[in-house]
Amino acid sequence: xxxxxQTQPGxxxxxxxxxxxxxxxxxxxxxxxxxxxxxxxSGEMIFLIYQGSYDQQNAxxxxxxxxxxxxxxxxxxxxxxxxxxxSAMYFCAMREPLYNNNDMRFGAGTRLTVKP
Amino acid sequence: ETGVTQTPRHLVMxxxxxxxxxxxxxxxxxxxxxxxxxxxKPLELMFVYNFKEQTENNSVPSRFSPECPNSSHLFxxxxxxxxxxxxxxxxASSQDRAGNTEAFFGQGTRLTVV
Numbered sequence: 001x002x003x004x005x006q007t008q009p010g011x012x013x014x015x016x017x018x019x020x021x022x023x024x025x026x027x028x029x030x031x032x033x034x035x036x037x038x039x040x041x042s043g044e045m046i047f048l049i050y051q052g053s054y055d056q057q058n059a060x061x062x063x064x065x066x067x068x069x070x071x072x073x074x075x076x077x078x079x080x081x082x083x084x085x086x087s088a089m090y091f092c093a094m095r096e097p098l099y100n101n102n103d104m105r106f107g108a109g110t111r112l113t114v115k116p
Numbered sequence: 117e118t119g120v121t122q123t124p125r126h127l128v129m130x131x132x133x134x135x136x137x138x139x140x141x142x143x144x145x146x147x148x149x150x151x152x153x154x155x156x157k158p159l160e161l162m163f164v165y166n167f168k169e170q171t172e173n174n175s176v177p178s179r180f181s182p183e184c185p186n187s188s189h190l191f192x193x194x195x196x197x198x199x200x201x202x203x204x205x206x207x208a209s210s211q212d213r214a215g216n217t218e219a220f221f222g223q224g225t226r227l228t229v230v
Contacts, residue, residue, distance in 0.1 A: 004158075031215060032215060033215040033216050033217075035218060035219075037221075042223060043204055043206075043223050043224040043226070044221055044222065044223040044224065045206065045208070045219075045221035046221075047218045047219070047220065050216060050218055052215070052216055091159070095213075095214075095215045095216075095217075096215075097215050101164075101171065101172065101213065102213045102214065102215050103149070103161055103164055103172060103213065104149075104161070104208075104210075104219050105158075105161065106158050106159040107158060108156075108157070108158045109158070
């Protein structure tokens with residue numbers, strides 16, 4: 001069963017505006033890690049941001065922040081001040097030590113298009 | 117430059133051919149992975165090597181055969197593939213398999229089986 005759900009196949013955002021990409025997950029493991037990756041058309045997966053299940057604060061990395069709502073099991077990615085170069089596929093991923101040996105599993109992805 | 121290099125970048129092969137995909141990392145990582153990315157499907161984890169030992173084989177058909185001769189190199193040997201095996205094959209590595217460890221990916225090999 002798919003444990004990571006990204007409900008938005010595609011999203012559009014105007015340049016310089018903020019956008020939120022949704023990710024929900026399902027796990028019974030009390031300890032887990034959540035990741036976001038960007039995949040441009042070149043194919044390479046680029047690591048963006050990490051959130052640990054025990055982290056008290058939301059992770060931030062430059063223009064990227066993670067809106068972590070543990071009770072709702074959601075880990076949405078917020079990109080502020082969108083740029084044309086942000087157009088890409090975005091994937092949410094999770095590591096679970098107990099159920100998946102901590103191997104990274106991915107959601108289906110969201111294609112983000114930034115409009116000039 | 118991500119530190120993980122995959123060759124070739126593109127490969128077209130017939131169903132009776134034998135070919136190999138190569139992955140190389142010089143990041144000092146101990147875990148390496150093969151993922152398959154097909155259109156409209158999530159990335160599928162195929163194989164995991166940890167300290168050169170295979171630890172996962174997620175029900176992958178035997179026409180895919182991994183090899184990890186040392187901690188820096190990972191191969192995926194292909195033989196008698198099917199057209200549905202056409203996909204982007206991504207190699208990744210991570211320092212270890214801890215829950216907070218990000219994986220670094222190569223640019224992938226775009227495989228087309230004809």
